[in-house]
Amino acid sequence: MRFGKDDRTVLKYVPRMVFFLVVPALLFAVPWWVLIYCATSGALFWVGTALAVLGYVALPAAMIRGHGPAQSDAASLTADTLLGVMWVVFTWSVIGAVARAVLILAGVDDPLRSRIVALGVLVVSAALVVWGVYEARRLPRVRTVEVEIPGLGAGLDGLRMVVVTDTHFAATDRLRWSERVVETVNALEPDIACHAGDLADGSVAKRRAQVEPLGKVRAPLGRYYITGNHEYFGDALGWIETMSELGWRPLHNEHEVVSRGGDQLVLAGIDDPTGVGLEGHGPNLTAALAGADRALPVVLLAHQPKQVSAAVEAGVALQISGHTHGGQIWPFHYLVRVDQPVVAGLSRHGAHTQLYTSRGTGFWGPQLRVFAPSEITVLVLRAAAQ
Template identity: 45%
Template sequence: MFFPYVYAAYLYLVLRLIVPLPLHRYTRIGLGLALLLVCQHHMIQRWVFGTMYSPEIPRIFIVALGWLYCSFLLAFLLQLVADLGLLAAWALRRGRAIDGRVTLRLRYATIAAGAVLSAIGVGQAIQVPEVRRVELAIRDLSAGLDGYRMVQLTDMHISRLMHEDWVSAVVERSNALRPDLVVITGDLIDGSPQARARDVAPLADLAARHGVIASLGNHEYYFGAERWARTFEGLGMRVLANRHVTIEHGGGRLTVAGVTDRVAPRFGMEGPDTARALAGAPDAPVILLSHQPIGVDGNAAAGIDVQLSGHTHGGMIRGVDQVVKRANGGYVSGSYRIGGMQLYVSNGTGLWNGFPIRLGVPAEITEFVLRPAP
């Protein structure tokens, strides 16, 4: 996949970071070629493995490649900030030159800081996430559902990176909450059902009073949504593709609906259709599972009480999350109010191996407690 901005970042780093280094010309050429390979991380995966989403190589190599790629991007951001600082200093000094030793130290500091921050971020990204507790005040919620507890898992991206042991630990932490319901909002996997057979097996142990309900994300469609839906159902989940189910608890009722992902039409399948998902639903509060935080205005107008989404990974890096926010309709992490509807966008439980980093944006297992709205 061709990413023009990646090449722009590469050229910027070569010109501003590598060329000025006081090293032998061939050393600088070698560094430039090495950096070119690093920035082509996704393209190389696609050429070698046929996909950039699920390279079937040992985990240690995925971690190392992820660290190198994230180091490259962080070095670019840090060099950009450093150059802006140098430009401001030059202006304040009224055009007087800045000591070359200062700029050289800044370049070495940029390289070191990018590598160290990347190592920290990758280490945080592959940890088992902590629980984040959120209360949802829902209109017309019956007294019998007051205190009802749901656990949301999303964007686990089960792969050679987020593997069987990690999945088992997530399942154990989820089950320890003793939820009434587990909901999954897509991007559970990266890879085919055959490649991920062992890694997804622990999902069969997810336990909740009213079971596990899932919707699909864009990554399921990349690897065969119909096959994965059957696999998930074989693991004990109810997969909702523009459908709903009714939960009865404590004398009250709750509708849980799920829609397909917006990429579905690219694969000859039905796109997200909230109206169809709610067809025949009883008069009860509605919780909608939608992988991407899209269609929120229409969903609010349709009477949805709560929309649960993921997809953004919370932006992954504090500061960069504001860019991710703009690419997702203004929604990136946490709670939002759209008319009478609450939208919650999870930071995600796991992370895609192509950009495995978290800095200031922790992964989460989200525990919701339902309360009647005042």
């Protein structure tokens, strides 16, 4: 059987079409079974079923309109909110189904059994959604981590690198939140400030006002920025230019030498792998370290933790990443772990490389964070004991 060009074009979109049909079906089918089919009857059953069908149709439609070419803020807010809420309800419906099996073994009969499970799922889901919204929109907690760097000179011992990442400025206007993040960063008195990518979702024209407070960050040894995958879903070149205008140094497969007290280190940055679709972009650690003194310790900004494999080969002392959001909404971190070697925190890779993975400063999509709190990170570099 032979396929023509038009057939191949259609086939290319089949996995995406399946994703947009199957995932919403699962998100709504399991809660429908636990909350509607098992626990209701009569008019309530039909109303609940109609709402489930409506949600199943609305979610992919709003997602495509909100995050597709139309870039409708109203649609993206609708889709993201529905996605987040249904993920929580789906998760606890699965747990509810397990609880239902336990109640069957315990001899609890229907309709009491199904109503206990349905009520439990609804109460826990509602509580977690309310708490998750608060956690997502609050000022991030400050997390301080000391990192021992072999070869770091005494003049750089105690260097404070303050890291923000995954701010994802988007349809929700978070200008005041952005200002408060900057106030917090400045109060931490960073020597170096870093933004490890996923700055914003959308065009510079739409999101610049939320990003502009970053221009007020104070860091005497420099402010550095790299692209994340979401810049490449939108206007990467525009955001690189904007951050440069705000006084941040974009590290586009480049490095800078940081000096203090007569000692030096190399601070390098590489593009996100998503950038390979844009001419001249994509991660190139060899280019980033070209001309650098290999005797100096290297700190690397790379948006995705899985880029650490290249860092290990290059002998990087510390890689700083984001991207994972710590899973953002439990238990999504288990799926993140399939794609990334680390979800959050400080880890070791190879013989000489450490990786710090931030849970992110903002949130993507659903305004929810459940068991994955946001953070502003202070990495204090320490000279290794002799």
